[in-house]
Amino acid sequence: MGRSPCCDETGLKKGPWTAEEDEKLINHIQKHGHGSWRALPKLAGLNRCGKSCRLRWTNYLRPDIKRGKFSPEEEQTILNLHSVLGNKWSTIATHLPGRTDNEIKNFWNTHLKKKLIQMGFDPMTHRPRTDIFSSLPHLIALANLKDLIEQNSWEKQAVRLQTEAAQVAKLQYLQYLLQPPTSMPSLSNNLSPTIQDIEAFNNFSTTQLETPPIPPSLLANNTLQAVHDSIVPFSHLPDLESPCNFHQTSSMNKQNLVLCSQGENSPNSQWLPSNLSPSPPPIIPPITEASITINVGDACSTSSYEGGPSSIWPEILLDDPLFHEIA
DNA sequence: AACCCGGTCAACCGCTGTGAT
DNA sequence: TATCACAGCGGTTGACCGGGT
Numbered sequence: 001m002g003r004s005p006c007c008d009e010t011g012l013k014k015g016p017w018t019a020e021e022d023e024k025l026i027n028h029i030q031k032h033g034h035g036s037w038r039a040l041p042k043l044a045g046l047n048r049c050g051k052s053c054r055l056r057w058t059n060y061l062r063p064d065i066k067r068g069k070f071s072p073e074e075e076q077t078i079l080n081l082h083s084v085l086g087n088k089w090s091t092i093a094t095h096l097p098g099r100t101d102n103e104i105k106n107f108w109n110t111h112l113k114k115k116l117i118q119m120g121f122d123p124m125t126h127r128p129r130t131d132i133f134s135s136l137p138h139l140i141a142l143a144n145l146k147d148l149i150e151q152n153s154w155e156k157q158a159v160r161l162q163t164e165a166a167q168v169a170k171l172q173y174l175q176y177l178l179q180p181p182t183s184m185p186s187l188s189n190n191l192s193p194t195i196q197d198i199e200a201f202n203n204f205s206t207t208q209l210e211t212p213p214i215p216p217s218l219l220a221n222n223t224l225q226a227v228h229d230s231i232v233p234f235s236h237l238p239d240l241e242s243p244c245n246f247h248q249t250s251s252m253n254k255q256n257l258v259l260c261s262q263g264e265n266s267p268n269s270q271w272l273p274s275n276l277s278p279s280p281p282p283i284i285p286p287i288t289e290a291s292i293t294i295n296v297g298d299a300c301s302t303s304s305y306e307g308g309p310s311s312i313w314p315e316i317l318l319d320d321p322l323f324h325e326i327a
Numbered sequence: 328a329a330c331c332c333g334g335t336c337a338a339c340c341g342c343t344g345t346g347a348t
Numbered sequence: 349t350a351t352c353a354c355a356g357c358g359g360t361t362g363a364c365c366g367g368g369t
Contacts, residue, residue: 106336
């Protein structure tokens with residue numbers, strides 16, 4: 001049996017506080033401290049419950065409260081802390097002097113959460129949403145791609161697919177930015193995209209086919225492990241010394257896509273949903289062992305290319321822990 | 328001018344954790 | 349150990365406001 005709420009008592013005022021009530025509360029706390037919140041209203045001459053008084057004081061009247069817009073630094077702090085702590089608003093508030101948990105919670109719900117969702121991130125996990133392809137209208141069109149491929153020319157489809165690939169690459173770029181280090185990260189390691197990242201994302205035109213540059217850290221280690229769960233923009237493949245390795249991209253992790261290439265190092269490579277391909281798509285030139293790749297976490301790739309020996313898959317990929325996790 | 332709609336945020340509600348008895 | 353009182357937390361609500369039609 002729970003206790004009855006303190007505000008159940010009849011006659012106690014609810015709703016917005018008046019200036020007069022604020023003044024009474026401030027005066028009382030400045031003179032006597034808040035003491036027992038339950039006892040405070042009577043002592044202060046307020047017709048409110050203690051809980052309402054405490055909330056009014058801690059969320060609004062406290063002298064050390066900072067009001068006004070959140071700075072980019074505060075915004076970044078909230079993003080970082082939320083990626084680690086989740087909805088622990090009071091804990092997050094302890095890292096933002098002058099900000100209340102209520103204020104941070106409101107800011108999250110009205111700004112940051114929406115921003116992440118619009119970018120295709122799960123606001124709870126801070127990772128790309130696994131249902132991204134059903135949630136983004138422009139990618140819903142992929143569901144009808146098979147019919148379109150049968151009806152239209154390859155050239156038209158190539159344009160469409162490359163556009164989709166550009167969209168995907170954008171998402172992947174941010175996915176890369178989200179990747180935490182394998183060791184337990186410190187908060188300064190940017191568990192979430194930075195404000196600059198978000199701005200860069202927004203500035204990256206959805207129509208251009210060129211993908212963002214590969215981060216130098218990845219270029220320095222062009223192995224599968226190095227690009228694991230990262231972005232390997234297709235347009236950069238020809239520029240790499242060992243492009244084969246980068247064909248083994250795992251960047252479409254868990255999104256049920258198979259990366260197909262028209263030929264080794266081909267800059268005209270395309271993205272295709274694996275569910276369109278019970279066998280290699282007929283409209284695509286024969287896929288060589290060197291150019292085919294299965295994305296880490298792709299749950300259905302094995303059957304997508306039935307008849308294809310699993311040995312064509314890069315050994316390193318099969319050894320990937322994440323692959324085994326899905327398999 | 329009137330209405331609608333979405334965003335914002337202060338305030339409330341219900342639950343949990345904790346300390347006292 | 350069980351119970352109670354209280355503070356605090358997080359989710360939700362609803363009043364208010366500004367922009368659009």
